[in-house]
Amino acid sequence: xxxxxxxxxxxxxxxxxxxxxxxxxxxxxxxxxxxxxxxxxxxxxxxxxxxxxxxxxxxxxxxxxxxxxxxxxxxxxxxxxxxxxxxxxxxxxxxxxxxxxxxxxxxxxxxxxxxxxxxxxxxxxxxxxxxxxxxxxxxxxxxxxxxxxxxxxxxxxxxxxxxxxxxxxxxxxxxxxxxxxxxxxxxxxxxxxxxxxxxxxxxxxxxxxxxxxxxxxxxxxxxxxxxxxxxxxxxxxxxxxxxxxxxxxxxxxxxxxxxxxxxxxxxxxxxxxxxxxxxxxxxxxxxxxxxxxxxx
Amino acid sequence: xxxxxxxxxxxxxxxxxxxxxxxxxxxxxxxxxxxxxxxxxxxxxxxxxxxxxxxxxxxxxxxxxxxxxxxxxxxxxxxxxxxxxxxxxxxxxxxxxxxxxxxxxxxxxxxxxxxxxxxxxxxxxxxxxxxxxxxxxxxxxxxxxxxxxxxxxxxxxxxxxxxxxxxxxxxxxxxxxxxxxxxxxxxxxxxxxxxxxxxxxxxxxxxxxxxxxxxxxxxxxxxxxxxxxxxxxxxxxxxxxxxxxxxxxxxxxxxxxxxxxxxxxxxxxxxxxxxxxxxxxxxxxxxxxxxxxxxx
Numbered sequence: 213x214x215x216x217x218x219x220x221x222x223x224x225x226x227x228x229x230x231x232x233x234x235x236x237x238x239x240x241x242x243x244x245x246x247x248x249x250x251x252x253x254x255x256x257x258x259x260x261x262x263x264x265x266x267x268x269x270x271x272x273x274x275x276x277x278x279x280x281x282x283x284x285x286x287x288x289x290x291x292x293x294x295x296x297x298x299x300x301x302x303x304x305x306x307x308x309x310x311x312x313x314x315x316x317x318x319x320x321x322x323x324x325x326x327x328x329x330x331x332x333x334x335x336x337x338x339x340x341x342x343x344x345x346x347x348x349x350x351x352x353x354x355x356x357x358x359x360x361x362x363x364x365x366x367x368x369x370x371x372x373x374x375x376x377x378x379x380x381x382x383x384x385x386x387x388x389x390x391x392x393x394x395x396x397x398x399x400x401x402x403x404x405x406x407x408x409x410x411x412x413x414x415x416x417x418x419x420x421x422x423x424x425x426x427x428x429x430x431x432x433x434x435x436x437x438x439x440x441x442x443x444x445x446x447x448x449x450x451x452x453x454x455x456x457x458x459x460x461x462x463x464x465x466x467x468x469x470x471x472x473x474x475x476x477x478x479x480x481x482x483x484x485x486x487x488x489x490x491x492x493x494x495x496x497x498x499x500x501x502x503x504x505x506x507x508x
Numbered sequence: 509x510x511x512x513x514x515x516x517x518x519x520x521x522x523x524x525x526x527x528x529x530x531x532x533x534x535x536x537x538x539x540x541x542x543x544x545x546x547x548x549x550x551x552x553x554x555x556x557x558x559x560x561x562x563x564x565x566x567x568x569x570x571x572x573x574x575x576x577x578x579x580x581x582x583x584x585x586x587x588x589x590x591x592x593x594x595x596x597x598x599x600x601x602x603x604x605x606x607x608x609x610x611x612x613x614x615x616x617x618x619x620x621x622x623x624x625x626x627x628x629x630x631x632x633x634x635x636x637x638x639x640x641x642x643x644x645x646x647x648x649x650x651x652x653x654x655x656x657x658x659x660x661x662x663x664x665x666x667x668x669x670x671x672x673x674x675x676x677x678x679x680x681x682x683x684x685x686x687x688x689x690x691x692x693x694x695x696x697x698x699x700x701x702x703x704x705x706x707x708x709x710x711x712x713x714x715x716x717x718x719x720x721x722x723x724x725x726x727x728x729x730x731x732x733x734x735x736x737x738x739x740x741x742x743x744x745x746x747x748x749x750x751x752x753x754x755x756x757x758x759x760x761x762x763x764x765x766x767x768x769x770x771x772x773x774x775x776x777x778x779x780x781x782x783x784x785x786x787x788x789x790x791x792x793x794x795x796x797x798x799x800x801x802x803x804x
Contacts, residue, residue: 235660241668244660295623300615319596320671323619327591327626328664334630335655338648348644352634355651359631364531364540368624372537375616 215498219257222265226258229279230286233336247317247325248332252290255308259431259499260285260398264406266499267420270492273410274344281340281354281409284333285402288362291329292371294322301375302457333358345411354405366397374459382460390460391432392425399428419485423496426482431503433475436461437468442508479504511794518561519554525575526582529632543613543621544628548586551604555727555795556581556694560702562795563716566788569706570640577636577650577705580629581698584658587625588667590618597671598753629654641707650701662693670755678756686756687728688721695724715781719792722778727799729771732757733764738804775800 230252235245261282265275275282297304297312298319305315314322337355342348360366370393377386403424407417439454440463454461462471482500486493526548531541557578561571571578593600593608594615601611610618633651638644656662666689673682699720703713735750736759750757758767778796782789 239660241660241665241672243672244664244668248660291623295619298616298619300619320594321668323591323594323596324664324668327587327622328660330623330626331655331659331664335652335659338652338655342645342648348648349638352638352644352647352651355648356631356634359627359634363627363631364535364537364544364624368540368620368627369537372540372617372620376537376539 215495215502218495219262219499219502222262223258226261226265226279226283226286227253230283233280233283233339234332243317243321244324244328247313247321248329250316251294251307251313251325252287252329254310256286256290258286259503260289260402263399263402263424263427263496263499266495267403267406268410270489270496271407271410271412271416273406274346275406277341277344277346278406278409279340280336281351281405282402284336284358285398285405287329287333287336288358288367289398291326291333292362292367294326294329296371298322301371302453304453330362333362340409346409350408350411353408357401357404357408361397361401366393366401370394370397377460378458380458382465384465387460387462387465388429391429395432395435396425396428399431400424403427419488423482423485423500426478426485427500427503430475430478430482430500433462433471433478434504434506436463437471437475438506438508440468475504511791511798514791515553515558515795515798518558522554522557522561522575522579522582523549526579529576529579529635530628539613539617540620540624543609543617544625546612547590547603547609547621548583548625550606552582552586554582555799556585556698559695559698559720559723559792559795562791563699563702564706566785566792567703567706567708567712569702570642571702573637573640573642574702574705575636576632577647577701578698580632580654581694581701583625583629583632584654584663585694587622587629588658588663590622590625592667594618597667598749600749626658629658636705642705646704646707649704653697653700653704657693657697662689662697666690666693673756678761680761683756683758683761684725687725691728691731692721692724695727696720699723715784719778719781719796722774722781723796723799726771726774726778726796729758729767729774730800730802732759733767733771734802734804736764771800 234249237246237249239245264278264282264285268275268278293307294313296302297307298314304312306312313325334355337351337358340346340351342351370390373390374394400421403420404417407420462474479500483497486497530545533542533545535541560574560578560581564571564574589603590609592598593603594610600608602608609621630651633647633654636642636647638647666686669686670690696717699716703716758770775796779793782793
């Protein structure tokens with residue numbers, strides 16, 4: 213399997229669905245829809261929706277039917293980036309090589325565009341057709357889990373701990389907490405969304421949740437590493453921005469070599485969780501290797 | 509019926525439920541939970557949850573079981589106030605007589621507290637027990653409708669149009685659009701939440717939706733009036749803040765007498781929608797009168 217080609221194909225399918233599911237840029241009031249689309253289509257690998265879809269595929273679910281829920285995960289990711297970039301937060305001017313949402317549309321519109329993406333995300337989940345293994349009960353479970361992953365015990369909790377922690381005061385435990393919340397929770401719920409809407413039993417759900425947790429950690433440690441050594445052009449933002457923002461990172465806390473070792477270890481642990489699925493887990497296995505080997 | 513006492517009793521029940529459903533102020537990370545609770549418990553009449561509960565009661569539903577969904581409506585209302593007050597938006601220092609969320613906790617935490625309340629709202633809807641007339645299908649419908657009412661065709665759309673419209677350029681149609689979105693959509697979905705989760709048929713749903721639309725309009729026109737003539741102490745914010753912010757309002761566009769007449773007319777139309785329900789609609793009928801007769 214040519215993994216990168218396969219990933220691109222899947223990301224492209226997500227992009228097409230996002231384009232269909234988002235209000236048109238010209239829909240009234242146009243300013244907000246333009247801002248939402250600007251940030252949503254600024255690039256990105258669509259890893260969260262791809263994870264949900266690949267999990268459903270592996271478990272014999274209906275990736276096509278869960279697409280709206282998969283897209284919801286990307287909307288939440290994008291909203292969190294828009295709000296994180298705001299002057300009151302990380303105050304970043306560039307994201308994926310172009311001006312951040314507030315630089316382009318002003319702060320008020322960036323706040324509202326983030327709010328609107330978050331709100332629409334929950335609406336999208338309800339658009340999955342309740343048929344086959346997708347039942348209304350399971351959709352309700354997904355709404356509950358996504359709200360929890362995106363909330364103060366997940367994404368938002370991680371951001372709060374992050375902005376409250378200067379690099380020089382953070383210990384390993386706090387850093388792991390931040391990453392588990394900020395990145396891990398959304399990876400975790402992405403895989404779980406795919407599994408739950410495929411009618412997965414408890415055993416599958418547990419195994420795949422563990423896969424997602426290791427994958428999220430591998431991804432985030434690698435992100436920390438790439439912020440220091442990555443190619444600015446490919447990353448679309450200045451290298452060293454964590455350093456500039458006095459952010460706690462794995463390389464800062466453990467050194468570069470140890471951080472690399474930790475990322476590999478997490479990826480390996482993720483792959484091991486897939487043993488029971490043999491060939492069918494090919495894509496998810498490659499994905500775990502990809503997140504630590506990528507250059508941006 | 510002593511309406512004010514009855515309203516207070518119902519608001520108090522909502523407050524108790526909110527206190528139970530929100531993470532404790534000390535829950536990790538405490539900063540965010542403190543900010544969420546600060547704004548949520550700063551006062552407010554809880555009209556949206558009370559509307560949902562009273563509608564359910566009138567239709568023979570289970571107000572107790574729909575309480576989490578009713579509370580969700582208040583969380584969304586509070587989030588919208590926190591974000592509207594931000595310096596990039598209306599830049600208000602006071603709300604309900606105390607410092608606004610960003611004045612008290614800083615801008616970053618206010619943005620995140622708003623995000624967190626919005627996120628938690630969708631989680632709360634899923635906590636309504638699926639029993640009696642509350643089915644998973646109906647809960648999914650409520651999630652979809654709330655996302656729509658809070659999104660760019662409702663609450664957020666109204667706010668976008670509002671910040672894009674200076675008072676002197678707004679015509680009656682745009683002003684009605686802003687109010688229909690900013691206030692109306694949430695009133696509408698509050699009544700519909702109560703009706704849908706009580707298994708209401710199409711006819712009831714249509715009639716009560718119309719009630720809610722007139723009620724929302726009556727409420728908003730009265731809000732505009734109170735901003736000019738209201739008692740600052742009771743309102744908890746300086747009178748004339750709409751004028752200061754160059755906001756379009758009904759009195760500014762139509763004059764004070766005509767605005768009062770329009771508010772009364774809307775309240776009357778709301779009451780007429782309840783004709784079919786006789787005695788059982790007593791509270792909703794009084795509520796429509798209350799929103800135009802209140803002094804704050």
